[in-house]
Amino acid sequence: MSGKADHSRRNFLYVAAGGLGAVAAGATAIPFIGSMLPAADTLAAAKTEFDISTVVEGQLVVIQWQGKPVFVVNRTAEMLERVKGHDDKLKDPNSEAVEGVQAEWMDTDEKRLYRAIKPEILIVVASCTHLGCIPLFKPTAGQKDWGDSVPSDWVGGWHCPCHGSFYDLSARVMNGSPAPQNLHVMKYEYKTDTIVVIG
Amino acid sequence: MIDKMMNTRLFHWVDERTDLGAIIKSQLTEYPVPKNLNYMWNFGSLALLVLVLQILTGIFLVMYYKPSAELTYGGYTVAFDSVERIMRDINFGWLIRYMHAVGASAFFVVVYMHIGRGLYYGSYKSPRELLWIIGVVILLIMQGAAFFGYLLPWGQMSFWGATVITNLFGALPVLGEYLQQVLRGGFAVGDPTLNRFFSLHYLFPLLLAAIVGGHIHALHVVHSNNPDGIDIDHEKDTIPFHPYYTVKDAMGVGFFLLGYCYFVFFQPEAWGYFIEVDNFVPANNLQTPAHIAPVWYLTPWYTILRTFEDKLMGVVAMGASLGILFVLPFLDRSKVRSARYRPVYRQMVILFFISVVVLGYCGHSAPTETLAMVGTIATSVYFGFFLLLPFVHKFEKTKPLPGGE
Amino acid sequence: MRGITMKTTRFSLIACLMLMLAPAMASASGGVAVKHTDITFDNETLRAGLQVFTDVCMGCHSAKYITYRNLMAYPEIGISREEADELRGDKALMSGLITELSPEDGAESYGKVPPDLSLIARARRGGANYTYSILTGYVEDPDGKVEDGNYNTYYPGGRIAMPDPLAWMGHDAEETADLEEQARSVASFLAFIGDPHQLERKRIGRWVMGFLVLLTLVLWMLKREVWKDVKKH
Secondary structure: OOOHHHHHHHHHHHHHHHHHHHHHHHHHHHHHHHHOOOOHHHHHOOOEEEEHHHOOOOOEEEEEEOOEEEEEEEOOHHHHHOOOOOHHHEOOOOOOOOHHHOOOOOOOHHHHHHOOOOOOEEEEEOOOOOOOOOOEEEOOOOOOOOHHHOOOOOOOEEEOOOOOOEEEOOOOEEOOOOOOOOOOOOOEEEOOOOEEEEO | OHHHHHOOHHHHHHHHHHOHHHHHHHHHHOOEEEOOOOHHHHHHHHHHHHHHHHHHHHHHHHOOOOOOOOEEHHHEEHHHHHHHHHHHOOOOHHHHHHHHHHHHHHHHHHHHHHHHHHHHHOOOOOOOHHHHHHHHHHHHHHHHHHHHHHHOOOEHHHHHHHHHHHHHHHOOOOOHHHHHHHHHOOOOOOHHHHHHHHHHHHHHHHHHHHHHHHHHHHHHHHOOOOOOOOOOOHHHHEEEHHHHHHHHHHHHHHHHHHHHHHHHHHOOOHHHOOOOHHHHOEOOOOOOOOOOOOOHHHHHHHHHHHHOOOHHHHHHHHHHHHHHHHHHHHHOOOOOOOHHHOHHHHHHHHHHHHHHHHHHHHHHOOOOHHHHHHHHHHHHHHHHHHHHHHHHHHHOOOOOOOOOO | OHHHHHHHHHHHHHHHHHHHHHHHHHOOOOOOOOOOOOOOOOHHHHHHHHHHHHHOHHHOOOEEEEEHHHHHHOOOOOOOHHHHHHHHOOOOOOOEEOOOOOHHHHHHHHOOOOOOOOOOOOOOOOHHHHHHHHHOOEOOOOOOOOOOOOEEOOOOOOEOOOOOOOOOOOOOHHHHHHHHHHHHHHHHHHHHHHOOOHHHHHHHHHHHHHHHHHHHHHHHHHHHHHHHHHHHO
16 A cells, blocks of 8 residues: 555655756756857967057057957057047046956056057957947048048047947047947057067 | 646646647556566667767767868868867867767667567567568668768778778669769769768758657557567556656666766777777778778678678678568568567577677678688578578467466 | 576677677787886876977877967976977967978888877777887897888887887887886877876766766666556556
8 A cells, every 4th residue: 555655755756866867967968068168279269469569650450369350559649649638529438338348457547548558559359339340440530531421520530330330549439329338448468568468 | 746747827828739738648647558568678768868869969069070071280181170179179079079979889789679679579560560660760770870970080990981881882783883973972982972971960860850750659559569479458457658667767767877978988989899999090091991890880781791702792681681671570470479488489589689799790800711601600590580480480389378368 | 587588698698709809909900919008197297208209209290189288278287388388489389289390201201101199099909008019119120121120019010110219229228217117108198198188087977977876776766666556466
């Protein structure tokens, strides 16, 4: 006769089996999902070294980092002047919005203004913070070189062709742009005076 | 427990729209199964488990595997490099690869046991002939899938195994050359072969999934055989599949996983049986390895092939050894199913099992004169089993069946 | 009972066959049983083996599936960034261990291209012990036909294209232990790089087996418990 005692043993065993089975299923899922995370060699390619002495004054180069495009701009003194004085036109002049637009070393006004460790060399992710297109470099002020694509009081910077976002020469996003944030600054440091390690 | 689930409102909502309750009842909780099944009946559910494991591990491997025979440094290829990348750089890639390689062999172990059960207990006899035939189709597709899959790492064994087997097709009259070119995609095994074998290796297990569905459906119509091979009284001698056989199958899975995981974690190469030593050497179309043999689960048929000196005869014999399985239900005329009650058949079928093992051993070893002779004898026993079958019922004195039938 | 007889017959046959095959698997193809040494994966052995590999073997052989970064990242080897920079010279950190000897030059000098060694321990019957045997197996050709340094007891057929890399032939008794240790450590190194996750695999495996024993036990108890209903009738 199956009394209550038998069924409690049975139920315990069902629960134990079910519990262990769930643990087994979970443990099995780990390697499969884990395998989809970036592989060891992909992660090792996480850092890129670049020699900034190859960038001429006033020049922009686009390099690759983790498969993403990165702007390296050698800003002239004149360009550095043109990042000043239009804070009211910027959504986030001090790069306070999200982690990606700030950096640990942005702790002085100057650093927040130029958004670079060495003020002349700006290094930012070349991905518009709206939907990811690569913005076009339009460094000179005014509409002479760029026509209607830029506003009449254009101070120089970037213009995204996809949906029209504008950034100044420190890659800070301007009011009226669909993009929410300044172009992101990734972790980088200078290994020597001319070699920067990105990532 | 299932009853509690079936009483919830969510279940009722689904049930009203899919009849899920009726399905659960007819296939699980009220599906009758003989209560005297022994552990040989566990292998069907194990086979399904391994199929699922192979598809799961296969899908994740395909996220990183590259089917290209383009040469890379050191005589390797893009394909071989991608497998090594899986083994070294992909998180847990080594584990998924080993699960897949061990799983392939486990699949055949389980299926051979499952077939052995069918042979011994007469599960192929009326009314289960079609169930058996669908099973033979499954076996053939499994062998195809395994053959296609083995080329993918593009090691020495991969390449030369594929070369030898595609050469076989060339032996067939009229269509042979054409078939060989269609299989290879060129004059020799090469990149086109690799790409199409990759496609077919992906396809076949998915075909299997569908055909296994048909296999289970056919079973559920005629219901399971039992070790005594007798038609049983539904009322007295059956029990519902759930919970009895669900827990028994679950226990079987536990034991299976013990063996499977032992190999995956501690002996994935299985001393060269699961992953062959020569396959760690990149494929070289100008040098054949000293010793070519197919993977262990294909060796019995390889021996049958080599028994005949004439290439065409060998191919025909190999084909016949598989083809004859289809007509087995119609060869055996005995009214008694289970070998338990058939003293002559019992000896024949045990001899048959032995012959398959011996054929396998011969196929794996380097050919010598003695082994060739042993192989010929074993081939004769293999075919003898089938050829003798139609006559056995005439002289076999079967033992009295239980239940006074 | 009858079922058990059939199963026993089959299983015992399979067991017999496996036992018969075991000795064949243990020896190198070609007949001479390999010498056995203690293949270990402790850090000292692996670093010594890496040293032998880069000093001696890389003169002709590559190991393209091992990168300098791997040598840093695998905890069993774990060289420092400085050591890696020293080893790699101006090659990228991510590049494999590639020899300076081009395949064409190798084929010309030795008759065949020196094979990549990343997987050599898995690609030869006898594994790491075979590698050890080869490195310490150079002898004079008994028939006198093959040049010294190109005849090896353990190589199938005896005539090996690789000339005595550790200068085993003609060494004196004092040097034996040192050369044997070099051979042992490089064989261990090669065994490791052939399957770098093997220690992790076995570690995880022990947990998995332990868990499965527990799970199977519970499932077995559950089965017996549930089937009590059936046995009663």
